[in-house]
Every structure is written in C-alpha cells, then in structure tokens.
Amino acid sequence: MKLHEYQAKQVFADAGIPTPDSRLASTVEEVMDAVDEIGYPAAIKAQVHVGGRGKAGGIEIATSAEEAREAAESILGMDLKGYTVDTVLVEAGVDFENELYVGITMDRGKGEPVAMVSTEGGVDIESVAEETPEKIAREHIDPAFGLHPYQARKVVFGAGIPSDVAMDVASILGTLYDLYESSDASEIEINPVMITADREVVAADAVMNIDEDALFRQPELAEMEDEAAGDELEAKANEYGFDYVRLSGNVGIIGNGAGLVMTTLDLVDYYGGEPANFLDIGGGAKAERVTQALDMVFSDENVDSVVFNIFGGITRGDEVAKGINEALEQFDEIPKKVVVRLAGTNAEEGMEILNEDLVQVEGTLEDAVQRAVENAEEVTQ
Amino acid sequence: MSIFVDDDTRVVVQGITGGEGKFHTEQMLEYGTNVVAGAVPGKGGQEVAGVPVYDTVDEAVDAEDADASVVFVPPAFAGDAVFEALDTDLDLVVAITEGIPTQDMAKVNKRLSEVDTRLIGPNCPGIITPGEAKLGILPGNIFESGDVGLVSRSGTLTYQVVSNLTERGIGQTTAIGIGGDPIIGTSFVDALEAFEADKDTKAVVMCGEIGGEDEEQAARYIAQNMDTPVAGFIAGRTAPPGKRMGHAGAIVSGSGTGTAESKIGALNDAGVPVGDTPNEVADHIEDFL
Numbered sequence: 001m002k003l004h005e006y007q008a009k010q011v012f013a014d015a016g017i018p019t020p021d022s023r024l025a026s027t028v029e030e031v032m033d034a035v036d037e038i039g040y041p042a043a044i045k046a047q048v049h050v051g052g053r054g055k056a057g058g059i060e061i062a063t064s065a066e067e068a069r070e071a072a073e074s075i076l077g078m079d080l081k082g083y084t085v086d087t088v089l090v091e092a093g094v095d096f097e098n099e100l101y102v103g104i105t106m107d108r109g110k111g112e113p114v115a116m117v118s119t120e121g122g123v124d125i126e127s128v129a130e131e132t133p134e135k136i137a138r139e140h141i142d143p144a145f146g147l148h149p150y151q152a153r154k155v156v157f158g159a160g161i162p163s164d165v166a167m168d169v170a171s172i173l174g175t176l177y178d179l180y181e182s183s184d185a186s187e188i189e190i191n192p193v194m195i196t197a198d199r200e201v202v203a204a205d206a207v208m209n210i211d212e213d214a215l216f217r218q219p220e221l222a223e224m225e226d227e228a229a230g231d232e233l234e235a236k237a238n239e240y241g242f243d244y245v246r247l248s249g250n251v252g253i254i255g256n257g258a259g260l261v262m263t264t265l266d267l268v269d270y271y272g273g274e275p276a277n278f279l280d281i282g283g284g285a286k287a288e289r290v291t292q293a294l295d296m297v298f299s300d301e302n303v304d305s306v307v308f309n310i311f312g313g314i315t316r317g318d319e320v321a322k323g324i325n326e327a328l329e330q331f332d333e334i335p336k337k338v339v340v341r342l343a344g345t346n347a348e349e350g351m352e353i354l355n356e357d358l359v360q361v362e363g364t365l366e367d368a369v370q371r372a373v374e375n376a377e378e379v380t381q
Numbered sequence: 382m383s384i385f386v387d388d389d390t391r392v393v394v395q396g397i398t399g400g401e402g403k404f405h406t407e408q409m410l411e412y413g414t415n416v417v418a419g420a421v422p423g424k425g426g427q428e429v430a431g432v433p434v435y436d437t438v439d440e441a442v443d444a445e446d447a448d449a450s451v452v453f454v455p456p457a458f459a460g461d462a463v464f465e466a467l468d469t470d471l472d473l474v475v476a477i478t479e480g481i482p483t484q485d486m487a488k489v490n491k492r493l494s495e496v497d498t499r500l501i502g503p504n505c506p507g508i509i510t511p512g513e514a515k516l517g518i519l520p521g522n523i524f525e526s527g528d529v530g531l532v533s534r535s536g537t538l539t540y541q542v543v544s545n546l547t548e549r550g551i552g553q554t555t556a557i558g559i560g561g562d563p564i565i566g567t568s569f570v571d572a573l574e575a576f577e578a579d580k581d582t583k584a585v586v587m588c589g590e591i592g593g594e595d596e597e598q599a600a601r602y603i604a605q606n607m608d609t610p611v612a613g614f615i616a617g618r619t620a621p622p623g624k625r626m627g628h629a630g631a632i633v634s635g636s637g638t639g640t641a642e643s644k645i646g647a648l649n650d651a652g653v654p655v656g657d658t659p660n661e662v663a664d665h666i667e668d669f670l
Contacts, residue, residue: 106483108563108593108630111490143487184482212625214482216457243627247619258561258627259535259590262616263659266641269619270657278620280627283518311540313506313520344540345520365541366658 001210004047006089007224008206011183012190015175019203022091031072032065034090040064041093044071048083049226052124056080061093082231094202099192100161101125101136102173103207104180106187113141113180115152115173117159121192135159147177168201169193183221184214233277233300240292242279249274251376252297252306252336256281256315264309264369273373276303283314290323298335305375307368308340308359310347317342317350328358337375341368382581383510383555384530384572385473385499386449390514393418393441393450393471395462397429401477402453405518406430409451412521414514417445420465442469449473451507451516459503460485467496475516476503476566486564493566500566504628506536506558519556527552529666530576530609532569533588534561534595535628538616538659542588545663551670554582561590561628569599577607584610584669586662587653591617592630592639600647612665613648613655615641 003011006024013019023034024047035042046058053059058080060071078085099122107114118136120128128135137159139151152170161169172193180188189207196202215222237244243258247265251273255261258280265275277300281293297306310320320342328334338359342350354361360375362368392409396402397419407430409416416432418441425436435441438450450471454462459478466474467489481503493500501508507517511524523540525547533539536558543556554576559567569587576582589596596615603611618641620626622633633639645655656662 106487106563109598111487111564113484113487142491143484144491181484184484186483211483213456213480214484217482243625245621245624245626247621255537257535257537258631259533259538259588259616260541262535262590262620262626262631263538263541263614265620266616266618267658275619278624278626311537311544313518313536313540343544344523364660366660 001212001215001222001225002049003208003210003221003224004049004226005045005206006047008208009203011179011208012203012206015179017172017175017203018201019206020092020094022089024087025090026076026087028069028072028076031068031088031090035062035065035068038090038092042068043091043093044068044075045089045091046075046078046080046085047087047089048080048085050081050083053080058085094194094196094204096194096196098162098195100169100195101191102169102176102193103187103189103191104176107140110140112143115139115141115147115155115177117155117161117169117173119160125191141177146181147174149174162195164199165195165201172201172203183208184211184218185209186211233296236299237279237296240296242281242293242296244296245278246300247275247277249276250302250304250380251372252276252300252303253309254279254281254293254297254306255309256283256285256311260309260311264307264365267365267369268307268373271370271373273376276300285315285323286319287323287326290320291327294324294327303336304379305372306336306338307372308338309365309368310342310344312342312344312347316345317347318353321350321353324359325353325355328355334358339368339372339375341365382579383513384575384579385501385555385557386508386510386514386516388413388415388513390449390473390516391415391417391445391447392516393420393438393445393447394432394453395420395438395450395466396453397421397432397434398424398427399453403429405453406432408521409515412515414516417447438465438469442471447471449475449516452476452478452503454478456480456482460489463489463500464492467492467498471498473499473501475501475505475507477505477507477517479504481562483563486562490564501557502560502566504562505560506539508555508557510555511553517558519558523547524556525552528554528581528583528670530554530579530582530585531556531588532572532576532585533558534590534630535588535616538588538614542586542614542659542662545659546586546666549663549667551663551666554579561630563593563630569595570602573599573602573607573611577609582609584612584666586612586614586666588614588616589644590615590628590631591620591626591641592628592632594639596644597647600651600653603653604651610669611653612662612669613653614659614662615644615655617641
C-alpha cells in the first residue's frame with residue numbers, strides 16, 4: 001500500500017524529520033490561501049500514486065501569485081498517467097545547495113533490509129543504480145538488531161556526504177529505519193533530502209510503501225489507504241477481497257492460484273489473444289466467490305469473452321461448478337461466452353454438474369484458452 | 382529415492398485444531414504420512430483425527446520423536462510459530478501460511494542461518510514424495526511415483542505441470558512448492574542441489590515466475606553444477622511492471638529486473654529449455670528420459 005507524499009511527510013514530521021512548511025489543497029482558492037500563508041517560492045505538487053510526477057507536469061514551482069494560480073489551474077483536475085489529480089500539496093520552496101538520496105528497502109536476495117545513501121539525489125535513483133552503482137553506498141541491516149548508529153554513520157560517510165551535515169543525515173537515516181520497522185514498510189525513501197544554504201537538512205519529498213500483509217497490525221496506516229486512487233474495477237476487487245489486476249485486452253480470465261492464473265494469461269497471449277485481467281479467486285473458493293468473480297469480469301466493458309480455469313487442490317470442482325451455474329442462471333441472456341476448464345479435486349463431479357447451455361466446457365488448459373480467444377475474436381469481428 | 386521427506390518422516394502439525402490444520406491433517410494421514418503429533422498453545426491433551434495434541438512444539442517433538450513440522454498457523458502468528466519450530470532441532474519445517482509480513486520473515490531468515498533446520502515456504506503448497514509422504518496441501522491423487530523431480534514457486538501451477546507429466550506416465554521422485562513470497566527458506570538452488578545428489582532423479586522441472594532473481598541464480602547453478610537435465614517454465618510473461626500479480630513476490634520492478642524475459646534468457650543460456658506451455662515442459666522432460 002502506497003502512502004501519498006503528504007501522508008508520508010506527516011509520518012516523517014511526527015518522528016522528528018525536518019520537512020518544509022506545507023498545506024493540502026483541493027481547489028484553486030485553497031491553493032491561493034496556502035501560498036499567502038507560506039510565501040514564495042512555493043512548490044505545488046500533485047498527490048497521486050504515480051512516479052515521475054515532475055516530468056509529467058504534476059509539480060510546478062510558483063514565484064508569484066500569478067504563477068501559483070496558473071499552476072493550480074493546470075494541475076488540479078489534470079490526468080496524470082491515468083489518475084485524476086484531486087489534491088495538491090502546497091509547500092514552501094527550499095533554497096538548496098545539494099540534493100541527496102536516502103532510502104531503506106528489503107533486499108529480497110539477502111532477506112535483509114538495506115540502507116542506501118547517495119549524493120545523487122533529486123534524480124531517478126533507479127538510473128543511478130544502473131549506470132553508476134558506485135555512487136550509492138549500501139549497508140545491510142540485521143533485522144534482529146536493527147540499524148546500529150555506527151552503520152548509519154558508515155553508510156553516510158561512505159556515500160561522501162559533506163561532513164558538516166553528515167551527522168544530521170545519519171540521524172535522519174536512523175529515524176527512517178525506526179519508522180521502516182515500526183510501520184512495516186516495504187520501502188521508505190527521501191529523494192531528495194535538500195541541504196540549504198544555511199546547511200539545514202530538509203526532507204523535500206517522502207515515499208512510504210507499507211507491506212499489505214502487515215496492515216492488520218498497522219490500523220492507523222491502513223486508514224490512510226486511498227481507495228479512489230486506483231482503477232474503479234480494482235477498487236471493487238478490493239471490496240470483494242480478490243487479487244485482481246486490470247489489463248488492456250478483451251479476454252477475461254478467472255482462475256485459482258497466482259501462478260496458474262498468470263500462466264492462463266500467458267497462454268491467451270500465446271494463442272493470439274489479449275488478456276483483460278488477472279483475477280485469482282484464491283484457495284477453497286465456494287459458490288459465492290465464483291458469483292463475485294463473474295460479476296467482476298462482466299463489469300469490465302472491455303471483456304468480450306471469459307475463460308474460467310480451475311485446478312482444484314483445496315478448491316473443489318463441484319463447488320465451483322455449482323457457483324458458475326448459480327451465477328449464470330441469474331441472467332436472461334449471458335453477457336459474454338464463458339469457457340470452463342476444471343481439473344483436480346472433484347473435477348469430474350464438477351464437469352457433470354456444469355450446465356452446458358450456459359457455458360462451454362473444455363478438457364485441457366490449452367483447448368479452453370484457444371476457445372476463449374476464438375470467442376473474443378468472433379465478437380470483435 | 383526422494384529428497385527431504387520419505388515414509389520415515391515423523392510430522393508435527395502446528396495449528397492442527399484450526400479448520401485448515403484439521404482438514405489437511407486428515408488428508409495427510411489418508412495419504413500415508415506419519416503425522417505423529419499436533420501443537421497448539423492451550424489445546425494440549427486433545428486429539429485431532431486420532432493424533433495427540435501438545436501445548437508446545439518442544440513437548441510434541443520430545444513425546445513423539447518427530448523430525449518435521451507443518452505450519453498451518455494464521456499469518457499474524459505464523460512467524461512466531463516458525464521460530465518455535467526452529468528452536469527444537471527439527472530437520473524440516475514446512476510453512477503453508479500465506480500472508481506472513483515480510484519483516485517477520487526477515488527475522489525468521491536470520492534465525493534460519495543460525496540453526497540446522499531446513500525451512501520450506503512460507504506461502505507454499507508443501508512437499509510430496511509420491512507413495513510415501515506429503516507435508517502440506519497438495520492433492521495427492523495427481524502425483525505418481527517415478528524419476529522426475531519438480532520444484533516450483535507456485536502451487537496450482539505445480540498441479541498443472543504434474544498432471545501433464547502423470548498423464549503421460551511420467552512419475553515424480555519428489556515435488557516441492559518453495560512458495561511465492563519475497564523471502565523464503567528453501568530456494569531453487571537448494572532444491573536443485575538435492576535433486577542433483579539424488580541418483581533416482583533423472584530429470585528436473587523448475588517452474589518459476591516473475592519477480593526477484595532466484596531463477597537467474599538457479600540458471601547459474603545449473604550451468605556450473607548440474608548433470609541432471611532441467612526443463613523450465615516461467616509464468617508471468619504478460620504481467621505489466623509494478624503490479625503485484627497475486628503472490629507477494631510476483632511483481633516486476635519498475636527498473637526492469639525480475640521479468641519473464643530475463644529469466645527465460647538466463648535459463649536458455651544455461652542449456653535449460655523453457656516451455657511456452659505446461660504441455661511443452663512435459664515434451665522436454667519426455668525427450669530427456
């Protein structure tokens with residue numbers, strides 16, 4: 001789960017990390033009130049879950065009321081890579097001499113968190129990592145002990161941070177690790193940390209992603225989740241509790257187990273179709289889940305045909321078949337052709353139950369996918 | 382022969398009194414697995430499916446001489462349950478639980494480096510040596526004893542590929558689901574090493590997916606250390622970057638690592654043919670045998 005910049009900054013500020021004076025605004029008038037209070041220059045920053053906001057026109061610096069109004073008018077309501085900007089953060093501009101990068105993430109290869117510090121802040125840190133990896137100092141952290149202060153100093157000095165601010169940066173890194181651990185972050189990052197002319201150290205941006213699996217013990221952070229920030233169908237899937245990803249094609253896909261659903265997507269592509277979505281109904285699905293899954297896929301207007309691929313382990317084929325029948329019997333006319341393939345636990349019982357007036361039944365994964373792709377082609381022709 | 386489990390393996394089920402724990406204990410017993418004890422705090426003295434339950438793993442291991450455990454404990458408590466298991470000198474711990482917080486697993490991973498126990502999972506279907514023992518939730522009826530090893534990051538994909546093999550009369554030595562989380566116990570390399578050392582395993586199937594670099598590491602290991610032929614499958618060719626595809630670990634990072642393309646390329650370079658479909662994987666294995 002991603003926090004917005006303003007949310008992460010609030011968490012950082014509460015923990016004692018210096019951040020610029022800022023206000024949240026959702027109308028042009030609110031932006032104007034905010035710049036009146038904060039003064040110029042002021043940064044006006046779109047609050048959407050999109051990387052590279054600056055390049056995409058989602059961040060403007062205003063040095064006068066006229067510029068502030070122009071920026072507010074252009075950013076509020078704009079479409080930023082598929083997301084509509086409803087809110088901006090109006091923030092005091094920082095007069096800086098250097099921009100640094102400070103971040104902590106999980107090194108999954110080592111199974112340990114890693115702290116990273118670089119003097120190359122304010123730019124896309126992934127390209128720095130690829131092109132000049134030596135410019136990022138790294139220090140792995142024993143999760144049982146946490147980040148020792150000496151390690152924070154080691155990585156900060158190792159990155160070549162100017163010595164008059166090095167201890168302040170090390171202190172921010174220590175605070176960041178405490179937050180990383182206490183809030184179950186998967187990633188926590190300040191890019192850039194700005195060093196002002198007075199040699200003050202300020203967090204000019206804030207990135208905080210929380211491990212979805214740990215939200216049960218992070219109720220305050222869980223409340224910050226911005227449901228509206230995602231796709232409408234993805235929000236609906238969230239409500240149903242499905243793993244769902246919307247894609248650009250027209251063949252709707254429902255299956256059980258992430259690996260098998262991904263494989264079904266890949267086979268749709270392999271046989272010349274285009275997958276419309278990833279939808280995993282999970283293990284042990286009963287009739288109601290099946291109905292919800294079909295509702296999800298039928299709600300996507302891009303879907304022209306559907307393939308249902310179940311390999312039962314915990315999930316029972318007869319339960320799924322009952323669910324499919326029940327779901328489809330509700331329609332006078334079924335919106336899209338549905339191909340079903342059942343294998344594994346109680347698959348034979350399931351195949352017998354399936355109402356073949358409602359669905360097309362196929363015996364193998366390959367046949368089912370090919371038929372669904374053909375069905376979609378018929379619709380588009 | 383087999384790797385990691387056989388008909389001598391004596392199993393404790395952690396969380397045996399829960400719905401999943403009870404159901405799968407019955408399934409494991411029916412398959413012939415030696416489930417000798419359950420461990421659930423506060424439920425000591427009860428019985429589930431004829432299996433005695435103890436309050437702690439330690440007691441269960443002592444009383445029933447167990448050497449492996451299977452964890453069916455809910456995610457909030459599963460990290461702790463694995464710690465408990467690692468404190469008892471078991472040879473093997475299989476964690477089925479999905480959704481354990483990653484930072485809990487980082488701590489487990491640290492402890493794992495300090496003990497002599499193998500962890501499989503979490504977020505995995507478990508391990509099966511057909512005809513001998515299954516530890517986990519795999520549907521026993523699709524497996525058949527034979528000479529192909531299988532290691533996979535995904536449960537249902539394992540079932541799919543195994544059924545493609547079994548339908549052609551190709552049986553398995555052992556099949557292991559290593560799990561789809563970012564931090565796991567047993568890796569592809571660990572399993573491949575064990576299959577390479579098992580003289581009865583004549584070929585190996587490796588099913589990977591997008592995310593991380595475990596498949597790339599496995600490819601390097603295969604090129605340098607394996608004589609046993611390996612065929613591969615990689616799920617997630619069509620996955621868009623930045624989206625989590627079900628598994629916590631199945632996400633292509635924005636910077637382009639962890640893609641299906643890089644994994645398939647690495648495997649091909651190591652001489653491993655990668656099937657476009659699960660059926661093609663079975664074709665490759667047939668060619669090897």
